[in-house]
Amino acid sequence: MARGLGPSTTIPHIFHPKPVAPTTFTRHPFIMTHPSVLILGAGCFGLSTAYELLQRGYQNVTIIDRANELPAPDAASTDLNKIVRSAYRNGAYTRLAQESIRQWKTGDWDNAYHESGVLVCGGADGTAYSKAAHENDLAAGCRVELLPNVSDIKRCFPAEVALGEIADAKDESSGLARNWAYFNKDGGWVAATVGMKALLSRARTYEGRGLTILTGRRVTGLGLDQQGRAVGVKVTTNGNEEVLSADVVVLATGAWSSSLFPDEPFGLAKLMRATGHTSLTVQLTPEEYELYKNVPTLFDKETDLYTMPPTPSGLLKWGLHHKGAVSAHSVSTPRTGLSKDNTSPLDSTARIGVDGAGASCAVPKRMLKPMRDAMRKLYPDIADRDFASSRICWYADTIDEDWIIDYHPDHPRLLLATGGSGHGFKFLPVLGRVIADRLENKLDIESRELFSFTRARSGEHVERFGESFEIAEDELTSSVDLRAK
Known part of the structure; x- marks a missing residue:
């Protein structure tokens, strides 16, 4: 359902159910073939x-x-682009993702899917994830290539693209002890x-x-x-x-x-709760687009950075795999649009620019520096420039x-x-x-x-870094904040 800053009143307590039974699946009581x-x-x-x-x-x-x-x-879901990967610890998601990728490749999706391949890098804390994901991708029959050395990682990028510290994240002599990396040809990104x-x-x-x-x-x-x-x-x-x-x-x-x-x-x-996750874009010149258009989609557990190749319009987007922000408002999913027509960046009538042409979304100021720093470690030549657009995507986090x-x-x-x-x-x-x-x-x-409602749950956001934080209006960016310093 669409997200917005709704009324401040809460829904009355109208529910009086019995305690949840944890051991049985609920079956629908109707026998009809096609219910309404x-x-x-x-x-x-x-x-x-x-x-x-x-x-x-x-x-x-x-x-x-x-x-x-x-x-x-x-x-x-109304966004510039989203990563399409099958890199998961749980093989059930891997198999489902590969089923989905096969469907993305059909003619039903207006060429929304772009198969750039996905580079998965495991850092000091992410090696277990990357190893499990690699094993699941292999078991699913994906076209994967293990990348044991820095030189192998660099081969995934066009030679003309300047890379930052990510290319030095592994000591050649340490092998796979610190960073398990692999490339999966069966994945990429989709114009959401x-x-x-x-x-x-x-x-x-x-x-x-x-x-x-x-x-x-x-x-x-x-x-x-x-x-x-x-x-x-x-x-x-x-x-x-x-x-x-x-x-x-x-x-x-x-x-x-x-x-x-x-x-x-x-x-x-x-x-579950709603958490807000920041993404940023920079605008590439036509010449830069030609340079970066063949880079892989990246999911890096060393920096918690994810990014994709630029769109045909030259927008390159990235984000951090963070635990996210929570709203200080009683309704947990505010729109955070920012434009000349909105006196408040939490105005419920605000519109969010998702294509670089509209208004940018106000995002937490605290996210700008770590996101610039992460991009600098990957593509230093484009990290320190004005942001073309910014956005918070609100997740329904379990x-x-x-x-x-x-x-x-x-x-x-x-x-x-x-x-x-x-x-x-x-x-x-x-x-x-x-x-x-x-x-x-x-x-x-x-x-x-x-996917059971009553399943046993263990762990909390084990694949994300940092801690959740509460955001308020005075902690959100203005258009000035999005300019390079």
């Missing part, structure tokens, strides 16, 4: 689910979203907004013959039956409240999820970074499809299949356990 389905949120989880259900012959699918236009301009528009266009072909899309609707709570179980949702449109009901309600509200449903007995808010795709134990008609944790978009072509399989109780047991 109401999907909250038109981001990558919600839209992909709707399209998959329509492909399966469902005749009554409704999507609602708080945005007035789709794809929502401020959604995390292009991909979302392609999926939306295909979904809209079902409007009037199975699909209804309702925009500008703000969810205010669940519609409950006499037993206190969810049978629909309460929505407000232009100040008018109504209850929309369906046989199955799919909650795909992304980073809004924990603030929309904060009640402790409901159980979602203690499993405790263990695994998704939640499961029926709520106390609401058997409510399917949760959320908790993307910053790594869901690459799976856009196959997410709908996974969620629809769970809706129909067809999902394989490994995936059901991985």
Whole structure:
């Protein structure tokens, strides 16, 4: 669902469920072949689910979203680009990512996918991750090459590109003890907004013959039956409240999820929260674009830097794999746009520039220096210049970074499809299949356990560095802060 600075009031405590049972999967009670389905949120989880259900012959699918236009301009999935990698500790994600990559390569996505290859570097603290990811990529049949020496890493880049300290991160004599690096040809990046528009266009072909899309609707709570179980949702449109009901309600509200449903007995808010993650871009000249267009996508555990080749318009984007920021506001996903038309960078009407032409998003000032420093270690020639654009993407972070795709134990008609944790978009072509399989109780047991609402959870953001921090308006950047010093 689109993200924005919503009302300061919280949702009333309307839930009175029984305690969660941790050992059983919830099964949908309906026997009907194609139940009516109401999907909250038109981001990558919600839209992909709707399209998959329509492909399966469902005749009554409704999507609602708080945005007035789709794809929502401020959604995390409406972005310049996203990394497409299969480098995971958990082989289930690796296999699913490779399935998704095969779909990205088809003609259904308006050439959104770019196969630059992915360079995975493990640092002193990231070697275990890189080794496990390498083994899983090999097992999945990926085209991978181990890079035991600095000279091997350098070969992944055009010879004319000046590299910084990353090329010296490994001592030639220490072998793989400090840094395990490998290159996977089966991966790269995707133009995220292009991909979302392609999926939306295909979904809209079902409007009037199975699909209804309702925009500008703000969810205010669940519609409950006499037993206190969810049978629909309460929505407000232009100040008018109504209850929309369906046989199955799919909650795909992304980073809004924990603030929309904060009640402790409901159980979602203690499993996930919204965290904001900064990305920056620099504008390359046409000559620089020709120089950098063939660099690999990079995922570096030594610096926690991730970056991709420049877009055709010459924007080169990067970020840090950080635990993220949390909002000081009662609603956990503020829009943080910044433009001449916005008196406040936390104005709920702010628009976020994602293509370099619009307004930049106000980001935490504290992130600028570490992000410049990280880029300087990779591409020193372009690190110290004005930022062309900046953005916060709000993730729906679970405790263990695994998704939640499961029926709520106390609401058997409510399917949760959320908790993307910053790594869901690459799976856009196959997410709908996974969620629809769970809706129909067809999902394989490994995936059901991985995405279970009641699964045992251990660890917290083990693949990210740093500590979460709270941001407030006076700690956000202005346009002056984005200029090179």
